[in-house]
Amino acid sequence: MSRFGIFAWTAPSPVTLLALLLPALAHAQADYPNTSAMGSMVDRNAAWYRQCLRVQHVEPPARELPSPAAVHKLRQCGAENRYYDTRARAGATPADWEQVRHCAYAESDATVLMMLYANGYGVSRNYDLAVKYACSLPAAPAEMDGRVAHLNERMLHHESQPFDQCDDITSGLMGGQCAAIQDRLDSRERGAKLAALMKAWQPPQQAAAAKVQQALEQFASHRADHETDMSGTLRAALAIEAHGVELDLFAHDVQDAEKGKLPRYTEQQYQQLDKKLNQVYQRLMQQPQKEGEQGFGYGTVTKEGVRLTQRAWLAYRDAWVALGAARYPSVAPHAWKALLTQRRIEQLEELGS
Numbered sequence: 001m002s003r004f005g006i007f008a009w010t011a012p013s014p015v016t017l018l019a020l021l022l023p024a025l026a027h028a029q030a031d032y033p034n035t036s037a038m039g040s041m042v043d044r045n046a047a048w049y050r051q052c053l054r055v056q057h058v059e060p061p062a063r064e065l066p067s068p069a070a071v072h073k074l075r076q077c078g079a080e081n082r083y084y085d086t087r088a089r090a091g092a093t094p095a096d097w098e099q100v101r102h103c104a105y106a107e108s109d110a111t112v113l114m115m116l117y118a119n120g121y122g123v124s125r126n127y128d129l130a131v132k133y134a135c136s137l138p139a140a141p142a143e144m145d146g147r148v149a150h151l152n153e154r155m156l157h158h159e160s161q162p163f164d165q166c167d168d169i170t171s172g173l174m175g176g177q178c179a180a181i182q183d184r185l186d187s188r189e190r191g192a193k194l195a196a197l198m199k200a201w202q203p204p205q206q207a208a209a210a211k212v213q214q215a216l217e218q219f220a221s222h223r224a225d226h227e228t229d230m231s232g233t234l235r236a237a238l239a240i241e242a243h244g245v246e247l248d249l250f251a252h253d254v255q256d257a258e259k260g261k262l263p264r265y266t267e268q269q270y271q272q273l274d275k276k277l278n279q280v281y282q283r284l285m286q287q288p289q290k291e292g293e294q295g296f297g298y299g300t301v302t303k304e305g306v307r308l309t310q311r312a313w314l315a316y317r318d319a320w321v322a323l324g325a326a327r328y329p330s331v332a333p334h335a336w337k338a339l340l341t342q343r344r345i346e347q348l349e350e351l352g353s
Contacts, residue, residue: 032052032056032135032136033048033049033052033053033135033136033144034135034136034137034138034139036138037138037139037140038139038140038141038144041140041141042141043141046141046145047145047148047149048135048141048144048145048147048148048149051131051135051148051152052131052132052135052148054128055128055129055131055132055135056132056135058126058128058129058132060117060123060126060129064101064123065105066101066102066105066106070102070106071102071105071106073106074102074103074106074107075106075107076107077103077106077107078103079100079103079104079106079107079109079112080109080111080112080181081184082099082100082103082112083100083104083112083115083116084181084184084185085188086099086100086121087121087162088185088188088189092121094122096122097116097121097122097123098122100112100116100121100122101113101116101122101123104116110133110134110136110137111133111137111165113129113133114130114133114134114137114165115130115162115163115164115165117129117130117133118130118151118154118163119162119163127151127152127154127155130151130163131148131151131152134147134148134151135148140170140171142170143168143169143170143171143174146168146170147165147167147168150163150167150168151163165178166178166181171233172232172233172234172235172236172237173233173236175233175234175236175237176234176235176236176237176240177236178237179236179237179240179241180236180240183240183241183243183244186244186248187244187247190247190248190251193251193255194251194254197254197255197258198254201327202326204326205323205326205327208319208322208323208325208326208327209254209323209327211319211322211323212250212316212319212320212322212323213250214319215312215315215316215318215319216246216247216250216316216319218312218315218316219246219309219312219313219315219316220242220243220244220246220247221243221312222305222308222309222312222313223242223243223245223246223309223347224239224240224242224243225239225305226301226302226304226305226306226308226309227242227301227305227306227309227347227351228242228301229299229300229301230299230300231299231300232299249343253339257327257328262328262330262331262335263331263335263336263338263339264335265334265335265338265339266334267332267334269338270334270335270337270338270341273338273341273342273345274337274341276345277341277344277345277348280345280348280349280352281306281310281348283352284303284306284348284351284352285303285306285307287303287352301351306348306351313340313344316340317336317337317340317341317344320336320340321333321336321337324336
């Protein structure tokens with residue numbers, strides 16, 4: 001007798017296997033469609049709701065499911081990151097996509113499974129499955145409606161552009177999540193380009209570059225945390241964007257410098273810009289504020305936040321000057337200062353407008 005009782009164990013059916021491998025998805029399907037983010041706004045007569053019910057019992061082919069051993073091995077494998085990294089990789093193979101799919105099943109990641117089946121990455125395109133996984137995601141009614149309708153439109157018109165979870169977002173929460181996804185991809189691409197540019201640099205130059213990037217990260221983080229209005233629903237996306245803009249500017253400056261496009265400001269121009277910067281900064285610090293408040297009318301941005309960011313900017317500026325001296329000795333220090341000062345003036349003027 002087996003430890004399970006008098007009945008002999010038999011191989012599970014594909015549907016049973018799916019439930020065994022995907023406990024989270026199986027649980028989600030108990031409340032299918034997933035209306036957990038809708039509160040009382042669920043319209044069971046809506047087109048999206050009827051479409052979800054239509055595909056409720058669609059299951060993936062058993063051959064596309066990972067083995068139980070693979071599921072155990074792939075726990076915490078990072079399905080979403082794997083998906084976007086594979087999509088960005090030139091010449092991704094079916095085996096690469098199989099790893100993504102198995103990881104998504106192991107983590108019960110309905111978002112990644114939706115995109116895989118909608119795009120046919122490593123599998124035959126299956127819009128019914130894509131819709132089912134879309135219906136398993138927590139979403140606001142407008143987002144769910146738009147996503148399901150989009151998938152059905154793709155099935156009818158065979159769109160060539162890749163389908164993505166961020167195509168139909170309507171909420172600030174998803175806006176932040178999608179901004180984070182794009183920022184991660186941009187960061188990888190930016191880092192690869194800078195590494196290739198700096199690979200042949202002399203050790204002192206690479207050391208100076210590392211110090212600039214450390215100071216840049218501090219400044220960019222302060223721009224995101226202290227000089228971005230965090231009062232709206234898109235606050236996360238705006239903060240991520242503000243951070244990424246500074247990193248992009250640095251990368252572009254290095255790329256331009258390596259091509260010989262160097263700043264050519266005069267000492268007099270720098271002195272004029274430095275004077276203007278001080279005037280703009282002092283004007284901000286002197287703006288009246290409401291009683292009991294630290295800000296000056298620009299959402300959640302405070303004078304103390306601007307003060308902290310300004311200090312971080314000064315450290316970044318000085319680190320850039322040191323890098324310039326090490327890598328581009330023909331450029332006078334005031335030229336680098338002028339370039340960065342002009343940008344900082346524009347940032348502060350925007351806060352005071």
